[in-house]
Amino acid sequence: MPGPFVVPVHGDVTLPEKVDVVVIGGGIIGCATALEIAEQGVSVALCEKGGIGHEQSSRNWGWVRLARRDPREVPLMAESLRLWQQLDQRLQADTGYRRAGITFNCANDQEFSELQNWSRHMDGTGFRAEMLDRDGVAKLFPGHKVQGVGALYTPDDGRAEPQKAAPAIAEAARRHGAHILTECAVRGIETSGGRISGVVTERGAIACQTVVLAGGAWSSLMAQRFGLFLPQLKVLNSVVRTEPLPGGPEAAFWTRDFAIRKRQDGGYSIASGHESEVDIVPDSFRFARNFLPALRHEWGSLRLRLTGRFYDEWRMARHWHLDEPSPFEYCRVLDLPPSKKLTNNVLEQLKQQLPALAGLKVAQRWGGCIDVLPDAIPVISHVDRYPGLVMATGFSGHGFGIGPGAGRLTADLVLNRTPVVDPKAFRFSRFTDGSKIEIMTGY
Template sequence: MPGPYVVPVQGDAELPKEVDVVVIGGGIIGTSTSLELAERGMRVALCEKGGIGHEQSSRNWGWVRISRRDPREVPLMAEALRIWADLDRRTGRDTGYKRAGIVFTCADDRAYAEHERWNKNLEGYQLESRMLSAKDFREKYPGSDMKLAGALYTAADGRAEPQKAAPAIAEAARDKGAHILTECAVRGLQLSGGRVSGVVTERGEIACKSVVLAGGAWSSLFLGNNGLDLPQLKVMNSVMRTKPLEGGPEEAIWSSGFAIRKRQDGGYTIANGFQNIVDIVPASFRYATKFLPALMHEWRSLSFRFGGRFYDEYRIPRRWELDEPSPFEYHRVLDPIPSKAMAESALVKLKKAFPVFERAEITQRWAGLIDVTPDAVPVIDALDAIPGFHVATGFSGHGFGIGPAAGRLMADIVTGREPVVDRKAFRFGRFSDGSKIELISGF
């Protein structure tokens, strides 16, 4: 896998015959859900078609942020910050988490006012977040040449290592009795009387009463084979990392031209803070109407292209039988080729803003495919159409930081507990029940 090195997780050799819950997908959402359920005494099997954390969960920026979140996600992200603070102790492993703060720069007075208005969403949460004036910013970062109106600085935000987190959580779930099954694609659901009674994997059947689909960018395809429609597309972001570099910012910083995060090894993760690539694929046409408001809102930050990915996805069957190999067995890992031009553009702007990065040595580049919904808010819900079937997907680039809390909410839903936050904003039916689809935040 040309992508980043991920802490390896050895999958179990034996397939359990029966569990209480099967979780599909070994990213940050699936592993967090599995740990929560296992800690509650549930028998859990986590099935991952490839390796734990090998797709977007290891390819993201590593930000753990509540700042600039869609307001509908703020309560869940506040819970996530509490969970992250204790996650190393809880898992008994290193996730690289550190409460180091995140800064969103404001290029002009209009942006400053917008960030200032957004910060009111944190009132009542007792989280340290404040506006920095241009003078404050210069004093905080004397080595920066950025000309700004100011910035939003949230000291309560943090960072973690994407290549460590999902594996650490998966191993902790196994410590609590969960079965961790890698190279084990789930082909589909088994139903009895219209409700979930098990799953069929490429290695055999597992009986269960509940299934959680945390399949990231693959979720829409899986749901479609079960007669359920989820509007979901992919956006590609390219990332690079540097060797250790002294003298750079401790906090993660976002600007329209670049985004950086100090890594645990002293190097930096660097990405374009604004631009992403959208491949035109068959699903682009199926979901064009649903995504039109998002396109109108975000078109400046999206670079559309038509190429080989259209034909790659055209050839993927949308229907298959459970006694034949599924598409997930032929496509173990989404590993797109990064955009060198987009990454280089970010690096040029970063060097201009922080001259210390003139000394930066790039050691690796990769890209990831972000699963997005029309309103850029995830689905975390039980599906009424198939009792016992649940979905947690569509995190739209926000999944890494919010993942541990999303797993807690999903576990609450599966076990019938009082949900940790109001789940209304995350309901599956909002894309088909006539609800107005609102894209509130572009970050």
């Protein structure tokens, strides 16, 4: 299935022999990191195996939200919101960012109480959260038939266009001197004297002092290549893009049955509010123990299935020599087919519950692979085993909105600056140092 059209970014023809930093991965996290580094006059090369933003960075919902974040992400997301507000001016480009508000429906009193308690995490961020009653929800969505007692509304949250954002950031990074290399898979890293000394790509070697692994759903495979344990799995989320429809709601709206946000072209991006599909693959068994607590928590929202992905990943090489093609060269873009059954159900529920959108017409459907970690918060961290290696991955479906802030924090670690927020919760070592993996609930 073809994915969404992404603003094209043409990669550099020439491979640099040496830079200070190599960023692996051309999604929004990798691009934001490269921009932050290049703006400081530090030489950086961004290596992407396919095209800039062609995987989950262009396939997500396009929400820029502080609402209902894991409390450990709130400070970083607040920083990201501040960056989004000035991002188009900084990039000299249009990302489609707009502050339009996000509404999370509360189906019952318990959910209302939980989100009311969560809203206290917004205190001190400088951004607003309001608890709406039924009348308040009706003012935002006139004529709606959604069952509920109220909602959490965050008027400072917003939206942007995933197919525009990562390319715009990459082009800005290039203007500041970054090398943008597409169809240039990194096969592995090299070390000298116990620390990072370079990478080997399919087009040749690049010497460097620091490597940032921001490979999204591919990060675990790359980590395994050099002996690091990163328990990461993929979740398939199916999204519908509609034709433009005049007069629809401006605010994004989440319910268990559907999640919508208005697009810049006047259409909507639509997905299930809670259902996603998980292919059973070999890593499902490798990481089963790590994900068991999360599976218990999310059991009702995950649809496990056995498909050809099991055999595709079973046959995928786990170890390869740096002078031979890597798995990243055999799969430039993860482009899994969306669930037509699931998206049809979502559309049916949407049209019943939001009559104002009853006339929506489907323009496209796509599937996106969300890279998830057991505690659903990312790794943004130095890797002690390899001085000079920094990870920024595992954003668990939260990466688009938090991207600019995550890029700034990652760059802080690379450049040895004072971190914009405390990165302790995002440390890589939490999976191996005996720390209890915490699954946050009730938000």
